[in-house]
Amino acid sequence: MIIIKNGERQIYHPQNPNLQLINPKLTLEDNGAGQLTFQIYKTNLNYSTIRKLYPVIAVERDGQTIFKGRVISDKKDFYNGKHIEAEGKLSFFNDSFMEPFSFSGSPAEMFRMIITNHNSQVKEWQQFKVGQITVTDNNDYIVRSSEKMLNSWEALKDKCFQSSLGGHIRIRYEADGDYIDWLDDYEVVSTQHIEFARNMIDISSEVDATETYTAIRPIGAEVNGAKVNISSVNGGKNFLINDEKAEEYGIIFAPESESTWPDVTKPENLLKKAEAKLYNSFAALRETYEIRAVDLHLTDSQIESLNIYEYVSVVSKPHGINGRYLLYRADMDITSPQNTLYYLGATKRTLSDVHTVQYAQASVPQDVSAFRNDAGYVSEEKAAELLADYSRTEDVETIVSQYVEQIPAGKDGNNGLSAYEIAVQNGFNGSETEWLESMKGEKGDKGNDGEDGYTPIKGTDYWNEDDINTIKEYINYELGVIENGAY
Numbered sequence: 001m002i003i004i005k006n007g008e009r010q011i012y013h014p015q016n017p018n019l020q021l022i023n024p025k026l027t028l029e030d031n032g033a034g035q036l037t038f039q040i041y042k043t044n045l046n047y048s049t050i051r052k053l054y055p056v057i058a059v060e061r062d063g064q065t066i067f068k069g070r071v072i073s074d075k076k077d078f079y080n081g082k083h084i085e086a087e088g089k090l091s092f093f094n095d096s097f098m099e100p101f102s103f104s105g106s107p108a109e110m111f112r113m114i115i116t117n118h119n120s121q122v123k124e125w126q127q128f129k130v131g132q133i134t135v136t137d138n139n140d141y142i143v144r145s146s147e148k149m150l151n152s153w154e155a156l157k158d159k160c161f162q163s164s165l166g167g168h169i170r171i172r173y174e175a176d177g178d179y180i181d182w183l184d185d186y187e188v189v190s191t192q193h194i195e196f197a198r199n200m201i202d203i204s205s206e207v208d209a210t211e212t213y214t215a216i217r218p219i220g221a222e223v224n225g226a227k228v229n230i231s232s233v234n235g236g237k238n239f240l241i242n243d244e245k246a247e248e249y250g251i252i253f254a255p256e257s258e259s260t261w262p263d264v265t266k267p268e269n270l271l272k273k274a275e276a277k278l279y280n281s282f283a284a285l286r287e288t289y290e291i292r293a294v295d296l297h298l299t300d301s302q303i304e305s306l307n308i309y310e311y312v313s314v315v316s317k318p319h320g321i322n323g324r325y326l327l328y329r330a331d332m333d334i335t336s337p338q339n340t341l342y343y344l345g346a347t348k349r350t351l352s353d354v355h356t357v358q359y360a361q362a363s364v365p366q367d368v369s370a371f372r373n374d375a376g377y378v379s380e381e382k383a384a385e386l387l388a389d390y391s392r393t394e395d396v397e398t399i400v401s402q403y404v405e406q407i408p409a410g411k412d413g414n415n416g417l418s419a420y421e422i423a424v425q426n427g428f429n430g431s432e433t434e435w436l437e438s439m440k441g442e443k444g445d446k447g448n449d450g451e452d453g454y455t456p457i458k459g460t461d462y463w464n465e466d467d468i469n470t471i472k473e474y475i476n477y478e479l480g481v482i483e484n485g486a487y
Helices: 089-095 107-119 152-161 243-249 267-278 380-386 393-406 419-425 432-439 465-483
Strands: 002-006 009-012 022-029 035-040 057-061 064-076 082-088 101-105 129-133 142-146 168-174 177-183 200-208 286-293 310-316 321-333 341-346
Touching: 022 064, 035 064, 064 089, 064 168, 082 089, 089 152, 089 168, 101 107, 107 129, 107 142, 107 152, 107 177, 142 152, 152 168, 310 341, 419 432
Parallel strands: 129 177
Antiparallel strands: 002 009, 002 057, 022 035, 022 321, 035 082, 057 064, 064 082, 101 142, 168 177, 200 286, 286 341, 310 321, 321 341
16 A cells, blocks of 8 residues: 655545645656655645645555655645655755866765765765665776765766666665665566566556677776777787678767766776676667556555566467566556556666577457457456556545544544744744734724614514414404405
8 A cells, every 4th residue: 555645744545535646646766866756735635735846745555655755846726636746865966066176086076075965064864874885996096086066966977876886876864864776687586477467557668779899998997197098919900890790781980978087097998898788788789678567466465566777578379478677667657556667678688689588479359459359368357357446436434434443442632733834834923912912903993984873673673472373363253254265
């Protein structure tokens, strides 16, 4: 079950009709901040607590925090509904800066330097704890520098995970703080599979060649006023070509940003690094899958949830797919989980655009996107059946009432805030006496004279009790005459 909090207050609970959001959607992604979007109206008890930048918004799934962030946009519509957009906590690194610097040491030391510098400039709720670091360099020694001021997010990208060191940035929300990890690769393999005819609804694939290169001109550190190259250890040539792939794709040189190792001072070491990149990651075509699937954890709490940062087994015989792929992004539809999209990439780039599978590819159904049920495939309707008990809105009020009835009478709670204390929380500055005085308006102008009064006339405007009794006797007499037929 997913719950959303704004500070300490819940703003979404699937079983509370007074804490509902419209179209809440959460995006989680590898090496990205992620975002949360939703609409909220005044019928939500905590509508007024949402403000830009602070407090922190958190998303919890089964008691575990999976997202923290802050509101950066709250557009109002015609009905005063707020359209909220919140950015993930990784974006908090944009709040701090790094002066121009020159660094030499291990990757772990540089990572700690960036995090420590950030923490020294921001509030406690904006800070991170240094977590696991598994990214290394062969010599455990790198040189990095910047001649201009950078914000901390730029420093993390350019000097860490988007540099030649690579790796993945991950945030873990633990009881004792929010940890940031820098990992060479993820190791966890999900126990839940995505399988055709089981929980897969739709699938599309993409083969991306934009980062495929067949040649490289490596550049190393500056030594004695000149950049190190490989010509002295490569037969006089300062470049390498992957002949096999060049014959297939043509000669495509990698850009300088992908060919520079500013900490390598020896030509032989530079050659090794260039060859490793040219004949492995550069030669491959990046293949990714966009999959719409049912997270079976929603139907059975004993099944592990599908989580980003984990490798997931994907099996689809009609598409010739059978392997473990990194779940690097999830677009979660919180109220309609059957519409959640999962993005998976290969554990390593394939050397061609054809998968090696354990069996021959079966025939693909004509209407793949619909996954017709008469062929035994999982359709949107079937997914709706699987999730029928997840959150039935028509049962919400009954469920809440049942829970309320089970709550035992408790002890007297703490006194609530006074109107003055609430005013202080909302920005009033002054004593309680001053606040009371501020509630008094200025003396108004004297009103105009009213019209002359009117004296009521007996028999016309009112009757006394004797008059009423006399009228009743007359009416009764007349009714008796009519009933006796004398009229």
